[in-house]
Amino acid sequence: MIEVVFLGFGNVNQHLCKAFLQCENVTVKQIFNRNFIKSEPPFENIPFVEKMTTIETADVYIIGIPDDAIADFSEKLPFQNKLVVHTSGGVHINTISEKNRRGVFYPLQTFSKQRQMDFKTVPICLEAEKDSDLKLLQQLAGYISNTVVEISSEKRAKLHLAAVFVNNFTNYLYRIGNEILAEENLPFNLLKPLILETSEKIQNLDPREAQTGPAARNDLKTIEKHLHLLTNGEHKKLYELFTNQLKSNDGKKL
Amino acid sequence: MIEVVFLGFGNVNQHLCKAFLQCENVTVKQIFNRNFIKSEPPFENIPFVEKMTTIETADVYIIGIPDDAIADFSEKLPFQNKLVVHTSGGVHINTISEKNRRGVFYPLQTFSKQRQMDFKTVPICLEAEKDSDLKLLQQLAGYISNTVVEISSEKRAKLHLAAVFVNNFTNYLYRIGNEILAEENLPFNLLKPLILETSEKIQNLDPREAQTGPAARNDLKTIEKHLHLLTNGEHKKLYELFTNQLKSNDGKKL
Ligand SMILES: NC(=O)c1ccc[n+]([C@@H]2O[C@H](COP(=O)([O-])OP(=O)(O)OC[C@H]3O[C@@H](n4cnc5c(N)ncnc54)[C@H](OP(=O)(O)O)[C@@H]3O)[C@@H](O)[C@H]2O)c1
Ligand SMILES: NC(=O)c1ccc[n+]([C@@H]2O[C@H](COP(=O)([O-])OP(=O)(O)OC[C@H]3O[C@@H](n4cnc5c(N)ncnc54)[C@H](OP(=O)(O)O)[C@@H]3O)[C@@H](O)[C@H]2O)c1
Numbered sequence: 470m471i472e473v474v475f476l477g478f479g480n481v482n483q484h485l486c487k488a489f490l491q492c493e494n495v496t497v498k499q500i501f502n503r504n505f506i507k508s509e510p511p512f513e514n515i516p517f518v519e520k521m522t523t524i525e526t527a528d529v530y531i532i533g534i535p536d537d538a539i540a541d542f543s544e545k546l547p548f549q550n551k552l553v554v555h556t557s558g559g560v561h562i563n564t565i566s567e568k569n570r571r572g573v574f575y576p577l578q579t580f581s582k583q584r585q586m587d588f589k590t591v592p593i594c595l596e597a598e599k600d601s602d603l604k605l606l607q608q609l610a611g612y613i614s615n616t617v618v619e620i621s622s623e624k625r626a627k628l629h630l631a632a633v634f635v636n637n638f639t640n641y642l643y644r645i646g647n648e649i650l651a652e653e654n655l656p657f658n659l660l661k662p663l664i665l666e667t668s669e670k671i672q673n674l675d676p677r678e679a680q681t682g683p684a685a686r687n688d689l690k691t692i693e694k695h696l697h698l699l700t701n702g703e704h705k706k707l708y709e710l711f712t713n714q715l716k717s718n719d720g721k722k723l
Numbered sequence: 724m725i726e727v728v729f730l731g732f733g734n735v736n737q738h739l740c741k742a743f744l745q746c747e748n749v750t751v752k753q754i755f756n757r758n759f760i761k762s763e764p765p766f767e768n769i770p771f772v773e774k775m776t777t778i779e780t781a782d783v784y785i786i787g788i789p790d791d792a793i794a795d796f797s798e799k800l801p802f803q804n805k806l807v808v809h810t811s812g813g814v815h816i817n818t819i820s821e822k823n824r825r826g827v828f829y830p831l832q833t834f835s836k837q838r839q840m841d842f843k844t845v846p847i848c849l850e851a852e853k854d855s856d857l858k859l860l861q862q863l864a865g866y867i868s869n870t871v872v873e874i875s876s877e878k879r880a881k882l883h884l885a886a887v888f889v890n891n892f893t894n895y896l897y898r899i900g901n902e903i904l905a906e907e908n909l910p911f912n913l914l915k916p917l918i919l920e921t922s923e924k925i926q927n928l929d930p931r932e933a934q935t936g937p938a939a940r941n942d943l944k945t946i947e948k949h950l951h952l953l954t955n956g957e958h959k960k961l962y963e964l965f966t967n968q969l970k971s972n973d974g975k976k977l
Contacts, residue, residue, distance in 0.1 A: 536945070559937075559945050577913055579920055579935065583928065590916045616913070624907045630949050631903040634896045634958075635914050636921045637936030638965045642888045642896070644930040649885040653878045659870070660889050661926055662844045663832055667890045668922035670838065672915055676898040681833065682891030683813075691790070691813050695884050703968050704888075710964055711892045714957050 471495050471609050474527040476542070478502045480580045481556045482533030487511060488588040488613040495612060498527050521547050529554060529609060531574060536560050543569070552602050558629030561622040562596050572597035572606055575625060576614075579636050592616040594625055645704050652700070684715035725749050725863050728781040730796070732756045734834045735810050736787030741765060742842040742867040749866055752781050775801050783808060783863060785828060790814050797823070806856050812883030815876040816850050826851035826860055829879060830868075833890050846870040848879055899958050906954070938969035 473489060475482045478500050489495040490511055500506070500517045501524050508517055518524060524547070532555045534542055539555050543566040546553065553565055554572035565571040573596040580586060593610040595617060597603035603619065610617040620628065643664060647657045670679050683691040692712055699705040727743060729736045732754050743749045744765055754760070754771045755778050762771055772778060778801070786809045788796055793809050797820040800807065807819055808826035819825040827850040834840060847864040849871060851857040857873060864871040874882065897918060901911045924933050937945040946966055953959040 536942070559948065578917055579924065581924065581928070581933070584920075584924060586920075592913045592916065594913075618913070620909075624909060626948070626952060627903055627907045628909060628913065630952050631900040631914060632917055633936055633949065634903070634962075635900040635918050637934070637938065637969070638961070639893050639896050639918075639921050640925070640930055640933055640935075641965060641969060642893050643925050644934065646885040646889040647930055649881055649888070653881045655874075655878060655882060657930075659831060659846045659848075659872070659882065660885060662846065663886055664889050664893075664922045664925065666833055666838075666840075667893050668918045670833065670835065671894065671897050671918065674835075674837065676894050676901055679835070679894050680891070680898065681894075682887055684891065688790070694813065694880070695887065698880060698884050703972070707892070707964060707968070708888075710961060711895060714961070715891070715895060718957070 471529065471605065471612075472498045472527040473609070474499045474501065474524060474530050476501050476524075476530055476532045476546075476553075477534035478506055479533055480582060481576065482531060483512075483582075484580050484586050484588070485531065485533070485556070485576065485613075486515070488586075492612040495609065499525050521545065524548070526551075528552065528605065529572075529574075530569075531556060532565070540564050540566070552597075552605065554597075554606065558594075558632060559626055561626075562598070563622070570597070570599055570602055572602055573622070573625065574606060574610065575620075577628065577632065588613040589615050592618060594618055594620040594628065596620060596622060596625070642707075645707070648701070649704070680715070682715070684712040687716055725783065725859065726752045726781040727863070728753045728755065728778060728784050730755050730778075730784055730786045730800075730807075731788035732760055733787055734836060735830065736785060737766075737836075738834045738840050738842070739785065739787070739810070739830065739867075740769070742840075746866040749863065753779050775799065778802070780805075782806065782859060783826075783828075784823075785810060786819070794818050794820070806851075806859065808851075808860065812848075812886060813880055815880075816852070817876070824851070824853055824856055826856055827876070827879065828860060828864065829874075831882065831886065842867040843869050846872060848872055848874040848882065850874060850876060850879070896961075899961070902955070903958070934969070936969070938966040941970055 486497055489497050497515050500515050505519055530553045536557050539560055549568040551569050553569040554574040556574055558575050562571050562573050575594040576591045578591040591614050593614045595606045597606055646660050650657055740751055743751050751769050754769050784807045790811050793814055803822040805823050807823040808828040810828055812829050816825050816827050829848040830845045832845045845868050847868045849860045851860055861871055900914050904911055
């Protein structure tokens with residue numbers, strides 16, 4: 470049985486907690502949050518504390534608070550030599566105070582309050598200072614996910630950077646699509662099947678092979694027409710940059 | 724019964740043909756292609772011709788050839804006053820020779836030979852010069868899709884432009900994600916669940932609400948770190964442009 474305490478109870482830790490509640494080999498012993506959180510199902514039976522001094526002993530402490538707050542917060546923890554992990558993509562393992570045994574438990578996914586998550590599909594990226602701690606984290610992660618990988622802080626930083634491109638920037642392109650349609654009073658719904666198919670296509674196809682469009686086939690007439698249609702200067706700048714890169718890179722390594 | 728003849732038999736017309744073969748109210752009377760195409764299942768029972776003069780009479784002729792070729796090709800057709808449509812997002816209805824009754828039958832989706840398509844989910848954008856032709860196209864499109872809309876050539880051009888952002892440019896971001904991981908010998912598979920979730924999230928959530936990431940929360944420390952990690956100048960240019968737009972636009976209308 471692995472005993473877990475959550476430190477902070479935002480988006481990520483709530484999703485993790487839900488996943489652990491499904492595992493018979495994991496006990497969620499306690500939830501700590503600096504501010505009171507009303508216990509709602511499925512969390513109503515888990516002891517909740519607001520005072521650091523009342524945090525109980527556990528096998529793993531999972532910090533799920535904003536990146537910037539991890540260093541200070543971990544410094545203030547009133548115990549030592551325990552396994553303390555954070556859940557961040559971009560934060561170095563050494564950011565956690567060295568008075569505890571440090572580790573990382575990074576679920577590579579975008580979480581939102583509104584959406585359920587099937588954790589089996591979420592890659593979990595682990596790191597630990599000690600071999601025995603890594604083993605424990607591997608066991609814990611293996612209970613909830615089918616993809617568990619050990620990754621150094623340096624590589625994880627790159628992974629997080631790549632995630633910004635395929636998640637944050639992609640979402641911004643969806644916003645632009647929405648804006649262009651809104652100008653014509655067309656519903657965003659029209660683009661949704663295309664958006665889904667674009668993401669599903671590369672599940673089995675290299676994105677280089679999947680690349681299509683006016684820029685990839687050097688269709689200058691259409692590009693010219695599009696630049697003319699773009700009324701928003703910022704949309705236009707992105708269109709030009711993408712188009713130049715696609716024209717010069719197609720077929721080549723980026 | 725609506726009788727259809729396909730003119731050109733590439734990606735789009737093959738997908739359309741497969742969909743029509745499932746409809747008891749549609750007959751695919753003939754396939755024309757300028758070059759011979761070996762008849763393979765499920766097309767083996769449809770008469771195939773290579774000579775324009777042997778094209779038979781039908782209710783609708785669907786041109787599915789490259790955008791640039793539509794004008795000349797439609798001019799050469801050896802019949803007149805028939806309903807002739809093209810399947811392009813970016814081509815004006817008037818590009819088709821006026822010797823026939825003109826229309827558009829644009830399926831807003833990205834098609835590939837390798838992937839099956841459930842046409843029910845594909846929005847079909849229609850246009851026709853004559854009301855009775857529009858009605859016929861609506862009936863035909865309604866047999867295969869749940870989303871049939873009438874859209875002018877001007878609006879369709881904007882729709883096609885938006886599609887370039889959410890499909891072609893998004894796919895390029897996937898390529899960049901892949902490249903960044905490849906530099907670290909990390910498998911692209913790690914990003915796939917995130918890519919799927921990003922596209923699924925906005926099926927029920929406005930992309931503005933779904934926006935997250937360092938730029939959206941003005942996390943300058945992470946942005947600085949990412950710019951430092953980016954070794955490829957082109958990736959960096961895109962990172963900077965997206966980040967600037969996200970920082971200045973978040974919350975505001977783009
Ligand atoms: N969101 C994602 O999709 C995602 C994905 C992967 C990894 N991550 C990482 O997971 C971690 C948590 O992110 P999140 O999205 O779950 O955050 P979140 O939903 O904003 O939750 C933040 C939690 O941290 C607490 N908190 C805020 N400032 C604090 C401080 N100074 N001291 C102590 N507690 C504090 C908050 O408590 P109060 O209620 O008291 O404010 C809240 O419980 C971050 O490191 C993030 O990079 C996020
Ligand atoms: N691909 C998509 O995802 C997609 C989505 C929506 C709309 N569209 C539109 O659908 C149309 C067809 O695109 P596609 O992707 O199906 O093209 P495609 O797969 O490249 O097929 C092109 C077809 O046109 C024929 N063709 C090429 N040049 C020709 C010419 N000068 N005269 C007569 N026939 C010619 C080809 O025949 P040969 O075998 O003889 O070369 C082939 O059958 C385009 O207007 C495109 O904008 C495409």
